[in-house]
Amino acid sequence: LYGILLPSGAECCLTFAEHIAGSESDFVKLMNKKADELGMKETHFCNSTGLQNSEHYSTVKDIAILLRYALKNDTFRQAFTTRRHSVPPTNEHPEGFTFYNTMFQAMDNAGMTDDDILGGKTGYTEEAGLCLASLAGIGGREYVLVTAKADGNHYTEPYHVMDAENVYEQIREKCL
Numbered sequence: 001l002y003g004i005l006l007p008s009g010a011e012c013c014l015t016f017a018e019h020i021a022g023s024e025s026d027f028v029k030l031m032n033k034k035a036d037e038l039g040m041k042e043t044h045f046c047n048s049t050g051l052q053n054s055e056h057y058s059t060v061k062d063i064a065i066l067l068r069y070a071l072k073n074d075t076f077r078q079a080f081t082t083r084r085h086s087v088p089p090t091n092e093h094p095e096g097f098t099f100y101n102t103m104f105q106a107m108d109n110a111g112m113t114d115d116d117i118l119g120g121k122t123g124y125t126e127e128a129g130l131c132l133a134s135l136a137g138i139g140g141r142e143y144v145l146v147t148a149k150a151d152g153n154h155y156t157e158p159y160h161v162m163d164a165e166n167v168y169e170q171i172r173e174k175c176l
Contacts, residue, residue: 001016002079002082002087002099003081003099004016005082006084006099006100006102007099007101007102008099008102008121008123010051014048014049017139024048028045028046028048031045031048032162035062038066038069039065041062042057042059043058043059043062043066044056044057044058050125051093052125052126052128060146060148061146063133063146064133064146067135067144067146068144071135073142080098080119080120080121080135081135082119082127083104084101085098086098086099086102087099098102101120101121102125103117103120103121103132103134103135103161104156106161107158109158110158110161110162111159112165114136114169116136116138116168116172117134117135117136117168118135118136118137119134119135120132120133120134120135120161120164121133121134122158124154126153128148129150129151129152130149130151130158130159131146131147131150131160132150132160132164133145133146136168136171137162138168138175139172139175143171145164145168147163147164150163
C-alpha cells in the first residue's frame with residue numbers, strides 16, 4: 001500500500017491487484033463494482049495503475065467520493081498521510097529502502113511548509129495533467145480536495161500542489 005500511495009509505484013499496483021483478486025483484470029472488476037456501490041457515476045476503471053486508457057476515466061467529484069470512503073479505513077489513512085515509509089532489509093534489498101510521498105517531496109522542493117495538508121496522492125498523465133487528491137485539517141475540520149489538469153509535468157513546478165495550498169489557504173482565512 002505504501003508503494004502505491006507514496007511513490008506511485010505501478011509495479012506495486014499490479015502486485016496488490018494480483019494478491020487481492022488473482023489478476024489485474026479481476027481486480028479492476030472489483031474496482032468498478034466498488035465505484036458503483038459508492039455512487040461514482042462518472043467513473044470506469046480499466047487498470048489498477050491509473051495510466052491512460054480511453055476507456056479508463058473519472059471525475060474529481062468521483063475521486064473525492066472514493067477518497068472520503070478510503071479515509072475511513074485506518075490502514076489507508078495511515079499510509080495516505082505518511083511522508084516516508086522504510087522497508088526492512090530483504091534478500092533482494094539487504095539495506096532495505098524507503099518510499100517517499102511525492103506530494104510532500106514536491107512541497108519540500110518548492111519550499112512549501114503548509115502544516116494544514118495532512119496527506120495526498122499525486123498523479124500525472126499527459127492527458128490528465130498534474131493531479132492531486134489531498135486531505136487537510138483546518139480549524140478542527142478535515143477537507144478533501146481533488147484537482148486535475150494542472151499545467152506542467154514531473155519536471156516543472158508542482159502546480160497541482162501549489163493549487164491545493166492556495167485553496168487551503170483561502171479556507172484557512174475564512175476560518176479565522
